[in-house]
Amino acid sequence: MLNYIKALILNRKSRFKRRFLSNISSKVFFGPNVQILGMENVLIKDNCTIGGDTLFTINNRDNKDIQLEIGRNSYIGRDSFFSVGKSIVIGDYCIFGNKCSFICSDHIFDNPLVPYALSGNSYEKTIRIGVNCWLGHDVSVIGNINIGHGCVIGAKTLITKDIPPFSMVVGNPARIVRTFNFDSGCWEKGEQQLTSIYHDERTYLGSLIKHSKDLPLGYHSASHEYGDL
Template sequence: MDNLKHFSKMKRLQELLLTTLLGDIPTILGGVKLRNLLYRAIFGQIGSSVYIQDGVEFISTDSITIGDGVYIFKGVRIDGKGHENNRINLENGVVIERNVVIGALNNTSIDIDRDTFIGPSVCIGGPGDIKIGKHCLIAAHTGIYANNHNFTDPMEPIKYQGITSKGIVIEDDCWLGHGVKVLDGVTIGRGSVIGAGAVVTKDIPPLSIAVGIPARVIKSRDGKKIAKSTELPISSSN
């Protein structure tokens, strides 16, 4: 046990040294090439032609795998700490825009499949497992939260009542508009569009258009109207 603790501390020290020394080297001074080369020593896996800008923070890099051609821009924080079984996986061609926060927390798997775009200031957090499919567009300021606080006891502070975590699935080719919130236990079906500002509290069938708080399906993408509704705008921002 003492040897394992020592090994863990040494790995964390190596991670801190490399990410501190390399993390803020500007692109113009070769920072991207250096990070692409030397981060291989500390990540679970890192592919070829990976573009990591300066000012990106990684924690528990041995739980993070990055595919080929992934772009990660300034201000991103990817945190795999909390449990030895945590896993954060970015598949080929994923783009993570500025100031995105991805956190695994506890015994969590977060998978973002190939060619998916994550817009600026998006928050993706466990501890429930999160799966985002291929070719998705997640617009700015979206929140994907795979947990929920218990609050049944009014005499006990909510922060001490624990949480539930069922997990979230966003299937292939979905578009989530600006400021969408996806709550724990939800599956959004393949090819669905979620309108700007919607709060998704229940499953959305494939090829649906959903808007509102809480989000409800107003039509399918074949043009058939499902329910009367004042339609909210679908964000044009990615």
């Protein structure tokens, strides 16, 4: 009973602190049981939804540098997991399904005579996900990875290498099955070397902002507390 009371008090303190951190927008909706280990190292911009039971872990909490950044109008599905090495950056207008994992920090395992839980973590890798990417259910992004803007990643895909912009990707290991051709206006089979003005990410983001208002927060999909529709 005493441990339960202590946990409840710590939970309330965390929620209170989160509400008054300037680097976490007041226009962010958190589902139940979201946990952030290293709140001062996290930047979450306006109009984001964070699904319930998501865990953000900043492994190097010895400084106050921003190591995890989530852009405006992004949606993180329930039960997602972030293990941050050097940094994870997510662009505006991204949408992730449930149970996605982003891992760029690992336990050091150079010496098996030392318990891996005590051997420390690696901090040198980064993950960057460009503007307006859609990642389906249970996608895993592992390592030092750059996913270009405008990509679509199929459910249960395992990504361990860079993905160019406007790619449609599936599988374990990931493979590019289609590329968007702005001349034809279609997703075309295979990996292709195509260019358009939208291959400049700032130009692409400007077009999204021009034609899109702030997206609605996903209360029902991110939290059981709002019940059925």
